[in-house]
Amino acid sequence: MIDLYSVPTTNGQRVHIMLEEAGLSYTPHIVDLPGGKHLDPEFLAKNPFGRVPAIIDRDGPNGAEVTLFEGHAILYYLAEKSGRFYPDDLAVRAEIHTWMSAVSANIGPAFSALFWFRNLAPEKSQMTLDRYVAEAHRGLRALDTHLEGRDYVAGDAYSIADIHAYPVAATSINSLDGGIDDYPALKRWRDSIAERDAVKLGMALFVD
Numbered sequence: 001m002i003d004l005y006s007v008p009t010t011n012g013q014r015v016h017i018m019l020e021e022a023g024l025s026y027t028p029h030i031v032d033l034p035g036g037k038h039l040d041p042e043f044l045a046k047n048p049f050g051r052v053p054a055i056i057d058r059d060g061p062n063g064a065e066v067t068l069f070e071g072h073a074i075l076y077y078l079a080e081k082s083g084r085f086y087p088d089d090l091a092v093r094a095e096i097h098t099w100m101s102a103v104s105a106n107i108g109p110a111f112s113a114l115f116w117f118r119n120l121a122p123e124k125s126q127m128t129l130d131r132y133v134a135e136a137h138r139g140l141r142a143l144d145t146h147l148e149g150r151d152y153v154a155g156d157a158y159s160i161a162d163i164h165a166y167p168v169a170a171t172s173i174n175s176l177d178g179g180i181d182d183y184p185a186l187k188r189w190r191d192s193i194a195e196r197d198a199v200k201l202g203m204a205l206f207v208d
C-alpha cells in the first residue's frame with residue numbers, strides 16, 4: 001500500500017495520474033498548504049523541503065518502507081516498481097530522461113515563480129511578471145516544437161514522460177493569456193492524452 005500526500009495542482013496531478021495508470025493501490029491524503037501543514041515536523045520527515053507531492057510505499061524494495069518526494073523521482077520509482085510506462089530501450093530512456101528533466105528544470109519552475117509573483121508576492125513587479133511569462137512561453141514553445149509530428153513525448157508509446165508533461169498542458173498553461181491555442185502540437189497531444197481513463201481519474205483526485 002502506498003500513502004500519497006498531495007494537492008490538486010500540476011505537481012500533484014502527475015503523481016495521481018501515474019498511480020492510476022499503474023493500477024497500484026494507494027491511500028490519498030490532502031495536505032493543508034494554506035494551514036501550513038507542509039511545514040509541520042510530521043510532514044518535513046516525509047519531505048525536508050516541505051513540499052508536496054510525497055509518497056510512502058509501505059511495501060517498498062525488499063519489503064522495507066520507502067519515502068520519496070519530487071514528482072519526477074516518484075514517477076521513475078513507480079514506473080520501475082510497476083514495470084509500466086518506462087521501456088527498456090536505452091534510446092527511448094534517454095529521451096524520457098531528457099524531457100522529464102527539461103520539464104522539471106525549466107517549465108515547472110517558470111510557472112511556480114509566475115504563480116508566486118502574481119498571487120503571493122507582497123509587492124508587484126511588472127518586470128518580474130514579464131520575465132516569468134516569457135520563460136513559461138519559452139518552455140512551452142520547446143515542448144510544442146518537439147511534439148510536432150509526434151504522438152508521444154518520447155519514443156512511439158505513452159510513457160512517464162507524457163504523464164510528467166501532461167499537467168503543464170492541462171493546468172499550468174491556463175494561467176497564460178491565450179492558453180493552449182498558441183501551441184497546436186501541444187494542444188493535439190494534450191487532447192489525446194486527456195481521453196485516457198486513468199488521466200481523468202488522476203486529474204479528478206481531491207477536486208470537489
Ligand SMILES: N[C@@H](CCC(=O)N[C@@H](CS)C(=O)NCC(=O)O)C(=O)O
Pocket residue numbers: 007009010011012033038050051052053069070071072104108112
Ligand atoms: N519540485 C517539486 C515542486 C513541488 C511544489 O512546489 N509543490 C507545491 C505545491 S504545488 C508546494 O508544496 N508548495 C508549498 C511550498 O513551496 O511551501 C516537485 O516537482 O514535486
